[in-house]
Amino acid sequence: MIDQTLPMGADGAGQTAETTGKYVVVFADVDANPARMLESVLGASSVANSRDFADQEADATQAPATVFAELGVAVVAADPDQLSALQTSPDAQGAILSIAPERIYHPLQSTGYLEGYRDAVADLAGRLGAGSNGSSAATIGGQVGVAQFPDTATASWGLQATRVLSSPQSGKGIKVAILDTGFETAHPDFVGRNITLASFIPGETPKDGHGHGTHCTGTACGPKNPSGSRRYGIAYESDIFIGKVLSNSGSGSDTSVLGGMNWAIAQGCHVVSMSLGANVQPPHPPYTEVGRRALDKGTLVVAAAGNNARRHERSWGFVGAPANSPYIMAIAALEQDLSVAYFSARSSTSGTGGQRGGQVDNAGPGWQVYSSWILPQKYHTISGTSMATPHASGIAALWAQKTGLRGAALWSVLAQESDRLYEPAVDVGGGLVLAPQ
Amino acid sequence: MVKVTVTVDDQHVAAIADVAEALRATGMQVEQVLGDVGMVLGSIDDGAEQSVRAVDGVQSVDRSLNFQLPPPDSPTQ
Structure with missing residues (x-):
């Protein structure tokens, strides 16, 4: 993020x-x-x-x-x-x-x-x-029965908390786009997967030179049984679309991001995952329109709410662009006990601006998230709303497979089926995304 | 010159090439025409925003946003 x-x-x-x-x-x-x-x-x-x-x-x-x-x-x-x-x-x-x-x-x-x-x-x-x-x-x-989800030998905590492990869905037939820093194309955990790659960064191939994109892809679409590792991926039979919209040094702009979104929609992707954002509080009009048009075309766009809160300093932050656009699903980050992470941005409300947009919509695991990384490191554990976002995207793919719903209807079922939390709605929206059972 | 993103309104998305042509006529350097999302990206002179906004089919003109991830070794991403 x-x-x-x-x-x-x-x-x-x-x-x-x-x-x-x-x-x-x-x-x-x-x-x-x-x-x-x-x-x-x-x-x-x-x-x-x-x-x-x-x-x-x-x-x-x-x-x-x-x-x-x-x-x-x-x-x-x-x-x-x-x-x-x-x-x-x-x-x-x-x-x-x-x-x-x-x-x-x-x-x-x-x-x-x-x-x-x-x-x-x-x-x-x-x-x-x-x-x-x-x-x-x-x-x-004051909360009774608050769960704790540590990583185990078999699965990351986030997959346990979101009930991915017991879900019969795999994401088969669903196209998931990850718009990020690209992908580690040589990663052994993705051998045999259907992966389509494109770069929107001039002079750079889709290969990930940062790690962030490979991490997010791993969470949303990683394998069911990675060799020598615990499971960390959700939609393990989905078709993966990698749009490199952030450079190896992590930078991008409207030019690359909108170019990547246009490509993902043209490819017929059902879910677009964007673990990126800028600290701009008013919704950026282009993303509001793109999000709405994407939903109309059957594409759900999911984005990171932002890491600009410092809750221990009583600073709550705000949802940045593009997640603050009302037609893009904004995802907050949770810890292992399903409390909101200290950096996870809070919704803007009508009391703090009166503008449509800026709401946190749902939440996902975003603290100490284990997933794939560029070689030779192969795996890495990091935190952020960037890590929460692909949890929601991968789970959206499972719901898309199970229900056949697309666009706004897919958004609705994801929100409806999410687990309510002991946290304010301004921080976690409808709560923790859950996989279909 | 400033980088801008021009949002084309719903009625003109199907004719986005014509809108892009009209934008070029105002002096905008058009770099990308994105038909599926209805966006035209490019550069305009400082102060040219008004004339770009006046083009038929233009819904909004916004300065391009930049995005920057933290470095790979940051524990929070």
């Missing part, structure tokens, strides 16, 4: 009164050795272990990293590079459930920092994995 003005990732996190500037890392397995993993990424001897403190009140204000081994939680003072390393290190894949800015909790009574801190950590442990988004503990704690 594109973000023209704000730093990406958690770089902007934690510099307000609401957060400490440190990060709370929740590990998937309490019995693992998180201290060793942190040391390998952050450097040796920077990690204090709560087991070293008889009273369990580790002085987290001093050490760069403090591990609460019994809880499977660590508090880490990481600079942006270290944070990025933590999020992307191969060692961390699967081992880390979540990384969230550390919030400052205000105790009801005037107790010391350490007691308040201990309570906060205990609360965190109680809702393992919850919250990069700065939601208050009370909000999440």
